[in-house]
Amino acid sequence: MTEQAKKYLSDMLNAIDLVNQFSKDTPDFGSYQADLKTKSAVERQLVILGEAVNKYSKAAPESPLNNIPQIVSFRNRLAHNYDEVDDTIVWAVLKKHLPALRQEVINLLKE
Template sequence: MDIDLKAWLYDILNAINEIESFLVDTPKDFQFYQSDLRTKRAVERNIEIIGEAMSRILKKDKALEISNSRKLVDVRNRIIHGYDSVSDEVIWSIVIRHLPLLQDEVEKLLGE
């Protein structure tokens, strides 16, 4: 695998792990997430990183199979450019529903 692709996949994996670390000592509860500004901003920042890494991956290798890859880039763009319209519900849904699948896919691509 190309060294750049591997680096970006590790960036995604590290961002997912960081998001998970924010939720270790707290309940995985939407109301808690929504009321904790620091956690929200930290999660959003890591989703920006995931989206940027995904954008770079898609530009370099369109054949790489990752679920919802384009949607992750779109969410990154929304957070950065449409910060005033970021939905807590959408971000939480990504954390709960999509990041576990993404983590599995990235680990498989990296052979972990």
């Protein structure tokens, strides 16, 4: 793996960890939805995460990273359709998808 690809993986891990840090005091969807500062910070890190995934996919096209098209598409929706962001989808990504992606990134960094 190239150093550039490793950098993008590190950027992904950093963004995921920041999302977790920013959302740690929002235990449920209602509190997340009511906290505009947390929502803004989380969405920004998800955009960074998606951009890092996109760049990584070009730097390491043979990578086994899962769901690249879906992650990049989600990033594009957050960045370009900001007025149509569905908080329930963002919350689901935080709770259902980020933990697995984090582990996947850690495993790739160990290679």
